[in-house]
Amino acid sequence: MLVSIDLNLLLEQIKATSLLEWIAVSFGVTEVLFAKKNNVLLYPAGIIGILCSGFLLVDAKLYAETLLHAYYLVMSIYGWAMWKNRTASGASSISRSTKKEQKITWAIAILGWGFLYFMLTNFTDSDVPIVDAFVSSTAWAGMWLLAKRKLENWIWLNVSNLIAIPLLFHKELILMSLLTLFLFVVAIFGYFDWKKELDQPNAKFATV
Template sequence: MLLYIDMSLLAEQIKSTGVLEWFAVGFGVTSVLLARKNNVLLYPAGIIGILCSGFLLVDAKLYAETLLNAYYLVMSIYGWVMWKNRSSSGASQISRSTGTEQKITWAIALGGWAFLYFILTNFTDSDVPIVDAFVSSTAWAGMWLLAKRKLENWIWLNVSNIVAIPLLFHKQLILISFLTIFLFVVAVFGYFDWKKELDHSHGEFETV
């Protein structure tokens, strides 16, 4: 019975989804698929999706979510520049996180979690502040690592996804729940694809 209700809700959500929302979802999915392929075009695709989402969020008066979307926009522009930068300061190749980068990642995740929890509990009527804050802060960390072209970005993004999936079902956001499941699966393959490419490039380097 519960499955029937969920599927009915999914059908209703699909029917009520506007063109701009489909564009946002479509370009968002495209950016993740391109990220799996280690293709820099993930950033222009992602930026289009973020801008579409931004208009929807402002229209819905979800200003906190709009600010979160703005972070993704900034990190996408930063990542695009870093991926195109062929110098030693850029991120033209896949690599693993250094010790310093791991510390920064944890600082983003834990600091962001505390900050968002404070905001949600003091300035919103959120009934799931701990989980909601965790999903966003780990996604922040993953986005930062993606911009640096670090293999571990997929791990952090999927930590966010695996917690977000039951949260979204709990909130009856069925369409977004299924989308997040899809993104979780893509991220798993993305990790192994990137690891294979990283190992291959190291093998070539050692041969030379």
């Protein structure tokens, strides 16, 4: 009986979902499927989804998530340029993180968490500052690795996704929560797909 009530509530919340959230979710799905296929079109799809999601997150008072989406926007533009760059400074193929890049990734996650928590507790009315800051800082790290086409981006993004799922559900952003669950599953397959390509000798990894 309890399961039935919860399911009915979920269905009612989905029916009440705004058009903007539907659009954000649709482009979010498109983005992650392109990412799984190692296709540069993930970036234009992602930019549209980011802009739509930003308005929803402000309304839900998820300010760190909003800042995260602003970062996503910047990193999407940067990543788009990097993926299209065929020179040595670009990211035209999949690779693993170097030790230096791993240190930078951890620094982004840890320092970002502290910075965002400080900002949320001192300058906003956020009611979930610790969790909101953690979701955003780990996703910052993952997006930085994605822009550089590093295999480990999937791990960091899924750490963020795992915590974001219940957070978004708590904020009654039901479709975005379900989208994040979908992203979590796809990211698992994305990791193994990229790893398979990376382990193939003399493989062509870039898809444009």
